[in-house]
Amino acid sequence: MTLRLHDSRSASVVPFTPVAPGRASVYYCGATVQSEPHLGHLRSALSFDLLTRWLEATGLAVTVIRNVTDIDDKILANAAASFADDFTGPHPQEPWWGLAYRVEQEFEAAYAAIGVRRPTYEPRATGHITEMHALVRELVQRGHAYPAEDGSGDVYFDVRSWPEYGSLTRQSVDDMQDAADADPRGKRDPRDFALWKGHKEGEPESASWPDPLGRPDLRGRPGWHLECSAMAGKYLGAEFDIHGGGLDLRFPHHENELAQSTAAGHRFARVWMHNGLVTLEGEKMSKSAFHFVTAADVLAGAEPVVVRYFMAATHYRSVLDFRPATPDDGGSLAEAAAAYGRIRTFVRNADRAVPQQPAALPAAVDDSGEAMAAGSASLPAAFTAAMDDDLNIPAALGVVHETVRRGNTALAEGDTEAAAAALANVRAMTGVLGLDPLDPAWSAGGDRSPVEDALDALVAGQLAARAEARGARDFALADGIRERLTAAGIVIEDGKDGSSWALA
Secondary structure (H helix, E strand, O other), X not given: OOOEEEEOOOOEEEEOOOOOOOEEEEEEOOOEOOOOOEHHHHHHHHHHHHHHHHHHHXXXXXXXXXXXXXXXXXXXXXXXXXXXXXXXXXOOOOOHHHHHHHHHHHHHHHHHHOOOOOOOEXXXXXXXXXXXHHHHHHHHHXXXXXXXXXXXXXXXXXXXXXXXXXXXOOOOHHHOOOOOOOOHHHOOOXXXXXXXXXXXXXXXXXXXXXXXXXXXXXXXXXXHHHHHHHHHHHHHOOEEEEEEEEHHHHHHHHHHHHHHHHHOOOOEEEEEEEEOOEEEOOEEOEOOOOEOOEHHHHHHOOOHHHHHHHHHOOOOOOOEEEOOOEOOEOHHHHHHHHHHXXXXXXXXXXXXXOOOOOOOOOOOEOOOOOEOOOOOOOOOHHHHHHHHEOOOHHHHHHHHHHHHHHHHXXXXXXXHHHHHHHHHHHHHHHHHOOOOOOOHHHHOOOOOOHHXXXXXXXXXXXXXXXXXXXXXXXXXXXXXXXXXXXXXXXXXXXXXXXXXXXXX
């Protein structure tokens, strides 16, 4: 089975055929660094990190571009409001570029915490004004853009000049909402969007650049949509494989990107991918309504690897609902911790039981009896099929957990060869997903946290007491120990070489 991905433009799942054989090119929208990252930002970055890892696992060399929007209306507004009274007087206003850089570092730290790898290049919008100027001029020359007649310095894309406008979201221009990104008085049509925004009174002079059309008395800054088109073109060329981002970016951002790039003569992205939205207890997250969860909040509630597992366990196109912990409900992260804990416990138990794995493991099979996928000695065919089916990671994790169950059985029966094969399979699969429990990113080379060490010591002590009771034929005591461990969520497996345990 070849990789198939859902293309938002055609609203269908399509075979993935790279522009350049053996290579894949991906552009996905990164942070607009106006304020701290929230769970939705993490979800989007993780979705395309998982895509990149799978493209690489299939043998492709991948170039990934994730932009940083470091100039934007909201950045300027938030910087202008960045002072507060701390009872000793107001703090100095933070410059817009200072706010942008500070927030960018918060995003980078949050991405790194959950194992999102750095892209090949991460361009900032302010570093690509030259490319944006060239794109504006090209669109004006082709008759698809025009300068505002009110002298504001704005330059607009003429949506009615491009018959394909609306193709990404399958909308008619007449049914679209007005573009609210600039003063409509200078527009021919209220739906025309700003490619370039003239400098306005009260805005910092440092947040402006020379006019793209060469008018010496005018300065301004790029429109949001223009930035991504210019950066994608610079780093990936006129045609590339995949453009991605959150579902909320389909309109107007990605629709406008597609229009201005193709109107300039670029073929642009072959496949458009969009990850689903994040809800908080079933309701859409909203900063304005103070109904959202920040990246810092969610990372404070669980290990970063558990946060990664929580988000990966929902299909990237589905809504991801987050339930915070309550006195009666451990919430989403507790459920993810329990599920990931079962994987981690098996891997650590098996790694101790078979520390010297054979150089050539016997071929593993999945539940259907199929051999593992060709080209990867440790990836079960069912896992590969799930990943090739539009990154069906929930199904792929199902294969991981089934392999864990077989591995635990092998450990309990003392079947070292089968346990070693299961361990290799599980580590290969979780490695592709960035969830390998023995990855130094999560385990410092296999070391466990003090809490995990304490739990292991306590359970080991209970198992030793149980073994002693069984040896003395005090089966009531032995059964009582097992029952207490079971009630605490500990599953005991008895084998010829002793007892092992795992989280239920």
